[in-house]
Amino acid sequence: MSKHAMSLLPRWCSRVFSVELNGAPFYFAVKEKHLGEDVPRVFREVQNRDKCYSVLVYCSRDRIKTAKFYGELKDKLLRDLPPECRLSPMSSFLPKVRDSLVKGYFLKGNSDTSSPIERLLSDLIQHDPVLVCSYSPAEDGQQWMQHMWSETASQVMDVAKGYYVVPSEAPEYHPSTLNIINSDVFYSFDEAYDVMKKCGDIIPEAKAVLELLPSRVEARNKPDFPVIVIEGLDATGKTTLTESLKDTLGATLLPSPPECLSPWRARFDQEPPLIRRAFYALGNYISADQIGLKGTKTPVIVDRFWHSTAAYAIATAVSGPVCNLPGEGSEVYCWPSDLFQPSLVVLLTLDPEERKRRLRNRGQGKTDEEEELDHNQLFRLRVEEAYRRISGPACVTVDASPSADRVLQQVLLLIRGKCHL
Numbered sequence: 001m002s003k004h005a006m007s008l009l010p011r012w013c014s015r016v017f018s019v020e021l022n023g024a025p026f027y028f029a030v031k032e033k034h035l036g037e038d039v040p041r042v043f044r045e046v047q048n049r050d051k052c053y054s055v056l057v058y059c060s061r062d063r064i065k066t067a068k069f070y071g072e073l074k075d076k077l078l079r080d081l082p083p084e085c086r087l088s089p090m091s092s093f094l095p096k097v098r099d100s101l102v103k104g105y106f107l108k109g110n111s112d113t114s115s116p117i118e119r120l121l122s123d124l125i126q127h128d129p130v131l132v133c134s135y136s137p138a139e140d141g142q143q144w145m146q147h148m149w150s151e152t153a154s155q156v157m158d159v160a161k162g163y164y165v166v167p168s169e170a171p172e173y174h175p176s177t178l179n180i181i182n183s184d185v186f187y188s189f190d191e192a193y194d195v196m197k198k199c200g201d202i203i204p205e206a207k208a209v210l211e212l213l214p215s216r217v218e219a220r221n222k223p224d225f226p227v228i229v230i231e232g233l234d235a236t237g238k239t240t241l242t243e244s245l246k247d248t249l250g251a252t253l254l255p256s257p258p259e260c261l262s263p264w265r266a267r268f269d270q271e272p273p274l275i276r277r278a279f280y281a282l283g284n285y286i287s288a289d290q291i292g293l294k295g296t297k298t299p300v301i302v303d304r305f306w307h308s309t310a311a312y313a314i315a316t317a318v319s320g321p322v323c324n325l326p327g328e329g330s331e332v333y334c335w336p337s338d339l340f341q342p343s344l345v346v347l348l349t350l351d352p353e354e355r356k357r358r359l360r361n362r363g364q365g366k367t368d369e370e371e372e373l374d375h376n377q378l379f380r381l382r383v384e385e386a387y388r389r390i391s392g393p394a395c396v397t398v399d400a401s402p403s404a405d406r407v408l409q410q411v412l413l414l415i416r417g418k419c420h421l
């Protein structure tokens with residue numbers, strides 16, 4: 001039996017498995033004995049000739065390697081599996097146990113495609129840190145069973161007699177929330193720095209990023225002038241407003257991520273969330289350093305800051321409706337204790353149709369995430385809700401649908417009220 005499987009098996013029957021079909025998760029568990037439970041929904045619709053498999057990526061101590069491998073595995077499966085084979089995201093976790101999530105894929109093929117699928121999976125299990133299971137009807141022809149594969153076998157080999165699959169309750173929050181802290185969102189400079197440092201061997205650009213980081217984490221000066229952050233989805237009017245605020249207040253305008261990171265941004269945007277989010281998190285500490293410098297001379301306006309880093313990361317890690325997000329007040333929405341806190345954070349909100357109209361009029365190319373915001377209503381709602389739930393400081397929402405000048409006046413009122421400018 002695989003050494004990875006060995007270490008998971010003692011708690012295998014406490015684990016919940018989640019398969020995401022068309023964006024909706026279906027949960028099941030495994031049991032040694034069957035007590036008349038229903039067949040889980042994922043297997044209820046499986047036809048007689050269909051064959052199902054799961055590949056879970058075992059989390060090694062090297063988080064960077066695991067994160068990179070998970071992304072590469074999807075590319076490999078999509079490239080090498082027969083086109084008829086359906087691939088869905090899958091995960092397994094221990095309910096309410098932080099960092100217990102392991103991610104992978106659920107494969108559905110049929111008897112014609114089973115040989116190439118099984119060849120590929122046999123090869124994977126021998127060379128990569130994966131745990132492979134296949135699923136087949138039990139002897140009674142009604143229940144379904146899960147069989148864990150052996151690492152050494154060139155053919156499918158069951159572990160003991162297999163496990164029955166049974167329905168499991170949906171967890172309170174999306175299982176990805178178990179692993180958000182310090183994997184998708186970093187709550188200290190050191191945690192993000194650690195990821196970037198470990199990337200140095202495999203991503204040469206990581207070394208260049210490390211060289212740009214401030215030597216001291218705390219902003220070098222405490223700004224004498226107010227620092228105002230403007231947040232919002234793309235095309236809500238942040239650039240337009242921040243430029244006007246700069247002129248009206250005689251302020252310094254700082255973009256985020258900071259300009260010095262621009263040469264590396266596209267490179268890190270291709271990386272898996274662990275690395276990509278560490279890059280943006282570190283950008284905020286560079287911005288904080290610049291805020292400390294400029295804020296002794298003028299007010300400072302910042303175009304995006306920590307709210308953007310955390311809200312997009314949380315909304316991407318979790319799928320489905322807003323109720324899947326970690327609950328309001330959860331520690332995932334807390335501000336990092338070592339990051340500078342601005343005087344005011346304004347969140348611009350806009351009706352989705354008007355936002356699309358502005359995007360069309362602007363006519364620039366869109367990033368993958370902007371495409372996602374456009375097409376995926378639920379993703380947009382999750383980002384907006386995550387923005388609202390972040391605290392320390394919380395953001396003040398401003399409706400960005402009036403004219404640019406009216407939005408400016410509204411925000412100036414807020415600034416004068418809060419920052420005595």
Ligand SMILES: Nc1ncnc2c1ncn2[C@@H]1O[C@H](COP(=O)(O)OP(=O)(O)OP(=O)(O)O)[C@@H](O)[C@H]1O
Nearest residue numbers: 233234235236237238239240358362402403404407
């Ligand atoms: N209040 C407004 N009324 C109408 N149009 C606006 C308003 N504010 C901005 N716009 C227009 O909407 C488009 C998007 O605005 P802008 O570039 O300022 O948004 P943004 O939030 O900075 O976008 P991104 O995050 O993608 O850079 C631009 O064409 C801009 O001229």
Ligand SMILES: Nc1ccn([C@@H]2O[C@H](COP(=O)(O)O)[C@@H](O)[C@H]2O)c(=O)n1
Nearest residue numbers: 234256257280304305306308309312369
């Ligand atoms: N402080 C920041 C700023 C930005 N991001 C990420 O960048 C994307 C949006 O930026 P645009 O330049 O396209 O407006 C989005 O993925 C944010 O997550 C960030 O993480 N932190």
